[in-house]
Amino acid sequence: MPRRPRAPRGGGSGGGEEVKMEDFVESMLNFGGGGGGGGEDESEEGEQLPAGEETKYKSKNLDAERRRRGRLNNNILALRAVVPKITKMSKESTLSDAIDHIKKLQNEVLELQSQLADSPGEAWEKQGSASCSESFVPTDNIHYQGQVELIPLGSFKYNLKIFWTKKAGLFTKVLEALCSYNVQVLSLNTITFYGYAESFFSIEVKGEPDVVMVELRNLLSSIVEVPSM
Amino acid sequence: MPRRPRAPRGGGSGGGEEVKMEDFVESMLNFGGGGGGGGEDESEEGEQLPAGEETKYKSKNLDAERRRRGRLNNNILALRAVVPKITKMSKESTLSDAIDHIKKLQNEVLELQSQLADSPGEAWEKQGSASCSESFVPTDNIHYQGQVELIPLGSFKYNLKIFWTKKAGLFTKVLEALCSYNVQVLSLNTITFYGYAESFFSIEVKGEPDVVMVELRNLLSSIVEVPSM
DNA sequence: GGTCACACGTGAGTC
DNA sequence: TGACTCACGTGTGAC
Numbered sequence: 349m350p351r352r353p354r355a356p357r358g359g360g361s362g363g364g365e366e367v368k369m370e371d372f373v374e375s376m377l378n379f380g381g382g383g384g385g386g387g388e389d390e391s392e393e394g395e396q397l398p399a400g401e402e403t404k405y406k407s408k409n410l411d412a413e414r415r416r417r418g419r420l421n422n423n424i425l426a427l428r429a430v431v432p433k434i435t436k437m438s439k440e441s442t443l444s445d446a447i448d449h450i451k452k453l454q455n456e457v458l459e460l461q462s463q464l465a466d467s468p469g470e471a472w473e474k475q476g477s478a479s480c481s482e483s484f485v486p487t488d489n490i491h492y493q494g495q496v497e498l499i500p501l502g503s504f505k506y507n508l509k510i511f512w513t514k515k516a517g518l519f520t521k522v523l524e525a526l527c528s529y530n531v532q533v534l535s536l537n538t539i540t541f542y543g544y545a546e547s548f549f550s551i552e553v554k555g556e557p558d559v560v561m562v563e564l565r566n567l568l569s570s571i572v573e574v575p576s577m
Numbered sequence: 578m579p580r581r582p583r584a585p586r587g588g589g590s591g592g593g594e595e596v597k598m599e600d601f602v603e604s605m606l607n608f609g610g611g612g613g614g615g616g617e618d619e620s621e622e623g624e625q626l627p628a629g630e631e632t633k634y635k636s637k638n639l640d641a642e643r644r645r646r647g648r649l650n651n652n653i654l655a656l657r658a659v660v661p662k663i664t665k666m667s668k669e670s671t672l673s674d675a676i677d678h679i680k681k682l683q684n685e686v687l688e689l690q691s692q693l694a695d696s697p698g699e700a701w702e703k704q705g706s707a708s709c710s711e712s713f714v715p716t717d718n719i720h721y722q723g724q725v726e727l728i729p730l731g732s733f734k735y736n737l738k739i740f741w742t743k744k745a746g747l748f749t750k751v752l753e754a755l756c757s758y759n760v761q762v763l764s765l766n767t768i769t770f771y772g773y774a775e776s777f778f779s780i781e782v783k784g785e786p787d788v789v790m791v792e793l794r795n796l797l798s799s800i801v802e803v804p805s806m
Numbered sequence: 807g808g809t810c811a812c813a814c815g816t817g818a819g820t821c
Numbered sequence: 822t823g824a825c826t827c828a829c830g831t832g833t834g835a836c
Contacts, residue, residue: 407816409825416669416826417813423672430679438811440645443652446675450659453682460689519762523752533748535774538765545764636831638809645811646828667826 495572498565505534506561508549512572521571522547529564530556724801727794734763735790737778741801750800751776758793759785 407413428434428442431449435441497509512518526533526549535550553561636642657663657671660678664670726738741747755762755778764779782790 408823409817410815412825413815413827414813419669420672421813423669423676426676427672427679430676430683440648440652440811443649443656446679447652447655447659450656450675450679450682453679453686454659456686457682457689460686519765520756520760523762524756527749527753527756531749533752536748536765536767536776538767547765638811639830641810642812642830643828650828669826 496565496569498561500558500561504553504556506549506551506553508551508568509546510549510568510572511544511546513544518572519545519547522568525564525567525571526551529553529560529567531564725794725798727790729787729790733782733785735778735780735782737776737780737797739776739778739797739801740773741775742773747801748774748776751797754793754796754800755780758782758789758796760793 424439424442427446431442431446433449434445495511497507499507499509501507510522530553532552532554533549534552536547538545538547653668653671656675660671660675662678663674724740726736728736728738730736739751759782761781761783762778763781765776767774767776
């Protein structure tokens with residue numbers, strides 16, 4: 349006597365399959381005969397009623413175990429639904445494929461993060477905790493009061509921080525402005541996120557006094573403060 | 578009689594745990610008693626030898642089933658190893674956590690890809706596994722055979738990758754060279770590490786044919802290939 | 807007929 | 822205690 353009808357082996361490799369096994373198990377619960385397999389020699393249970401009467405004995409955790417199996421199968425089905433590459437329609441290969449998929453995704457995330465990540469520029473924030481926080485505090489309101497920040501470092505060196513909305517040709521104009529002011533770029537780091545970009549220049553100007561640098565700063569501001577929205 | 582000793586419930590939440598359950602099951606196979614459970618009324622099997630004699634009867638797929646269970650548990654253990662967030666040490670929650678983790682990873686990949694696609698450097702490596710490896714292979718030997726890599730992307734767009742040893746004024750010369758060739762920089766990402774720097778330009782040139790770009794490439798090479806060591 | 811993958815009911819252990 | 826998880830051996834359909 350077949351305990352439970354089985355779904356045919358074949359099937360689409362796609363996930364779908366409408367995971368309602370829990371209710372399916374619940375609905376299939378209404379059959380009279382109780383325990384199937386049992387101990388090999390435990391006839392001392394004594395619950396064996398005469399033939400013709402359905403044996404009402406149920407193990408204490410019969411349906412609980414049924415529910416547990418249903419949940420487990422549910423999860424495997426759901427797992428099969430989220431994993432795109434299913435090699436075989438079996439529990440074992442489903443789990444293997446899920447493991448491979450997780451590893452692949454983790455590698456992908458790591459790779460994408462490393463592509464997206466940018467080193468903050470070694471010269472931008474000098475080492476030490478105090479100056480670190482000092483250089484970050486003005487960064488927060490620079491987004492709202494202006495997009496160009498020029499910090500003199502002494503001996504013709506500056507840090508130039510520019511925040512802008514990305515727009516074609518804008519960066520070239522900035523570079524041209526720097527070239528026209530005889531600015532030497534020692535290091536440049538750019539982070540781009542969504543439609544925005546923030547560039548960190550470490551620049552050096554040999555012969556120009558500070559007044560000229562203010563002029564350059566205003567020029568850069570006029571470049572990046574185009575009416576973008 | 579306990580069929581099989583069970584490992585204690587507790588344990589480190591970390592994955593590790595040396596998945597050798599397959600061999601463990603195999604090694605635990607050498608106990609004499611055969612079948613445990615059986616049918617409810619199939620006493621016609623008749624294999625019941627008198628007590629004191631180990632029943633040599635084994636179901637046809639007894640050890641096969643053991644192996645299958647071992648593999649399944651192996652996979653669940655391995656799955657638990659790759660999923661960082663394990664809420665409970667149970668099969669069911671392990672699968673649930675794996676599903677959640679896969680969904681989270683997939684969202685993360687999607688988000689990172691959209692962030693990366695937003696920046697014009699999106700085509701550095703084209704999506705897909707095949708072209709991915711193709712774009713990585715030339716990157717590996719560019720460090721040894723040359724420091725300038727120019728990849729046409731079609732419709733006046735190029736990816737320009739420059740690897741150099743950092744030196745004062747060098748970057749300015751590169752920018753000047755780009756300016757002189759009427760190059761528009763769409764995006765620039767630079768990583769600096771120790772004495773080296775690698776810059777990734779996404780550039781666009783409106784009217785120049787490819788021959789001119791080769792010329793620019795050679796110019797850039799002559800700039801960054803200064804005798805630095 | 808043999809292999810494989812499953813579902814099944816049950817005993818046992820844990821909390 | 823009862824609720825829960827797990828391993829076990831077996832029956833059985835599908836290949």
